[in-house]
Amino acid sequence: MKLSAQYNAFKTIAIKEFLRFIRIWLQTVVPPAITVALYFVIFGELIGSQIGDIDGFSYIDFIVPGLILMAVISNSYANCVSSFFSSKFHRSVEEMMISPLPNYIIVAGFVSGGMLRGIVVGVAVTIVSMFFTRLEIHSYGVTITVFILTSILFALAGFINAVYARTFDDISIIPTFILTPLTYLGGIFYSINMLPEFWQQVSLANPILYMINAFRYGLLGVTDIDLATAFIIIILFITGLFIFALQLLNKGVGIKP
């Protein structure tokens, strides 16, 4: 397949994936914005006022980056896992399997859908946050890069989950039991410097901590961890997950008997 044809095929999947979630924006874009607004009201306005400053920022300012990134993480993951699983469920994935599409275009296409939803929801949540706090972006470059890389990473993770999933239960187990706890314990609501030494070390094993802190650096200019380490970890995860996803498709795991 020529490069131009591959580009057309990639664009087709990306547009299809974009239309899929934007067509049902009331289910996909609005709920996370409302959820985050509630976080701002409860944790920012009501409880936050009792907590005081963290790293020189008011509590509501401190939690903004984490809440935005949490929405990006959960939505890019959810989009990819539900889209690819439902295409397996409807068997419409066969439309792609019989075509000359290379597997890396299939992965890239679905991931782009997850990334787009992460971005759309992230922007919606950012707009909501502006009603509660005044955002002054410290570094546009770091903010946008982390924003995009994180959505790619979790879209890839969602894709892999969907490849293995056999039932609708299987696509909610990982978000419920792994992703949500890791996100909440990834320093959205606190700085790891507030934890005892032992738990600080344990927290360092949580990859989401690096993303949230890198994003917080982009927005606020403060971070608990080294920025370079955060980028290396994110890129390593993306590379590893992409290769893994590709191998699963090449072997036909979950899609070819």
Next chain:
Amino acid sequence: MKALEINDLHKTYGNGTQALCGVRLEVNPGDFYALLGPNGAGKSTTIGIICSLVNKTSGKVKVYGVDLDLDPATARMHIGLVPQEYNFNIFEPVGEILINQAGYYGLPRKLARERAKKYLKKLELWDRRYNMARELSGGMRRRLMIARALVHEPRLLILDEPTAGVDIEIRRSMWNFMRELNASGTTIILTTHYLEEAESLCNNIAIIDKGVTVEQTDMRSLLDRLNMETFVLYLEREINELPDCGDYHVRLVDNSTLEVDMHRGHDLNGLYARLSECNIKVVSMRNKSNRLEQLFISMLKTNNQK
């Protein structure tokens, strides 16, 4: 160069089921090819392997001379598949299903839209282009799958029971469409349980049973192998006793219906002459059973005895 060449194809599923044990097929360009076999014979597995939906255990598949293992992308460009079961997203609009399918084959968006329009119009679905696929009737869904399989204009179209569950009118119109398509140069492989459909449409045939190719020949030679055919003759007036028909084995079904077993070498003209002599006029006649069906059943019996 063959349109499709399959050699010694084997497939053993993960649970140990041996679905294919050395299938071989040769389909010529321009063929209207029937792939027949009882349920579980391995037809769908064979099609799945040709279309890259099933991993083969061993064997070779070539599509228009292109080895599926060596250059899968080019081989797949030649193939269009209408599967047995619906496999589109029912929550997608009809038009988008076709545009996307064209896109997967690398067609630019503009051309994809033109192709979608062309085939939706041909399959009489253009008015439904904005409808969600779930809103279509069974016959329309079948036509949608045919349109989708054609949108990249494949040289080899595989139809896996395309007329299953559709009414007579739609079936007839689909037959006409398939004939036109074949006449325009598209090679067609058809699997069906309606043997009269295969007999009427196809010029070549393969029969698969228990994962092996039992027979592969042209339709004419296969039908010529029938040693005996039974015809039912409807008479103009009622008769009370069997007329003298000489060598012909004639039975009286009722007062106005005769059944005759025609062995090879016999011809109907002789029988008509005999009946005329007895002042009996035949107003219509039909085969008692489908000829291909008789052969099909006898071949499967023979294969079972092996």
